[in-house]
Amino acid sequence: MSSNIYQKYQNTFEQSQIFAGLDKSFIIDCLKHSEIKLFRRGQYLLHQGDKPRYTAFILSGNLITLRSDAHGNEIIIRLLEAGETCIEAILFPHSISSPISVKASRSSEILCIPAPYIEHICLKNNLFSRNLINVLAFYYRRAMQQIDSITMQDAERRLGQYLLQCYLESGHHEHFELSFRKTDIARYLGMSPETFSRTLKNLQKQYINVENHDISLNDQHALCCFCTPESAVNCHLIEKCPSHTITAAVVSKRNPQF
Amino acid sequence: MSSNIYQKYQNTFEQSQIFAGLDKSFIIDCLKHSEIKLFRRGQYLLHQGDKPRYTAFILSGNLITLRSDAHGNEIIIRLLEAGETCIEAILFPHSISSPISVKASRSSEILCIPAPYIEHICLKNNLFSRNLINVLAFYYRRAMQQIDSITMQDAERRLGQYLLQCYLESGHHEHFELSFRKTDIARYLGMSPETFSRTLKNLQKQYINVENHDISLNDQHALCCFCTPESAVNCHLIEKCPSHTITAAVVSKRNPQF
């Protein structure tokens, strides 16, 4: 039973940060203590203000984490793919109210790992708690980048960086597609859907070709001008890249004080 | 030696999140493996792009974490007081380059806890690694709030919320002072120093009195209109508060889906 599920999603487990390095028996034990739920598009896993009961691991589909204010305005914090987790940060310390909502952006199979079990394996398994620390640290750093880019970069740079990231995550395919609705990507990048649309049109003139949700780069290096130290890490064309040498120079210019 | 230092800063240790619940011997052992350094105003503990060597625990003074782009523009991620830590998130996984710089905003005594020792006690002491998870989760949630307020709130609301937070942290003293330079607070709140200055002047007309870095509230509830679910948790005047009932209603309106 759990074994079947393990095999079906083995790749997803192995490539995830949260289960990295953990063996089959650990994951199967985790599956036995958890529940798999199906969420349809637009359905909520958690509402702002609720107390979370489990951590969500995406087996398939996409989730969105968001915050909304009293006027109903929404801002999207994260766009999640299979193998990612959310609602980890809200379990610690337990019994706090959630500052975010989580909803499915398309039909998604979610592994719901109960909060008490998470606490249990945190204490029992050092590798798991180490993984959890890595995950939290990773998303915390990503949040810093978001703050940075929202305050210091204009809409075009933000969108360009996002597209570059999609390109790199697609495995350097010059043709890829957006996994989320444009409205959601817009809110994730801190801009209105209208601005998103206009900005994409501008980029189209210079770097890319857009057809609905399909993006094609004019050439391999089309988006290189949007490279950052963070995205450079995931790029395996660095050596040949004209703009990377510049980026690298800027970063290494600074010297440690001690 | 280490024992003297422990006694001098006992309160700071006990009230910190990272050492919460850990006993004297643990902290003294930690002191023995660490080094106390003095940083003067403006001096850097870490530059963007460097590999961090330790976690910084503030014994006294103030630190600032920031990011800067190629043009020299800076944005401030956190403003830290005694008892807080930074450079924890950057140690996991180890040997990544720092996405942030850290500098002292005034003369500060910093306990520098070496990265290898942190890793060591993470594996050895479950309570410590639990604390670390709490700390990371806490700052991650704070970063989400920052993203939220930068995109959805105007300058006046952001500054009002910040002042309310200062008021609450001061222990509800109607008179308190800003612990940081106004320029730095401005960049932390995602606005220019000029906008900060103008916005503060606007608030002065209605809610508060400002004299340099000294702030006095017109009355206990002067800043209540800037209350959020996050700040409400730290407020012990909630029952009597006119605006809180409204905030509470908004939050509890949403129902869990299951």
Place this chain on the structure above:
DNA sequence: CGGTTCCTTGACGCATATCAATCTGTGTGG
């Protein structure tokens, strides 16, 4: 095929950044 949701496009206004000048406070050295 009709309806709904999502996306696009245009016109307009505002909040906030930027530039530039002045003012204030603080600390330093003579």
Place this chain on the structure above:
DNA sequence: CCACACAGATTGATATGCGTCAAGGAACCG
């Protein structure tokens, strides 16, 4: 102790990026 210097803060004038409002168009789904 005063005067000078400098960083920080304020203030005004101007520019602009982006949000908002409103309407039209395209794609999708039952």
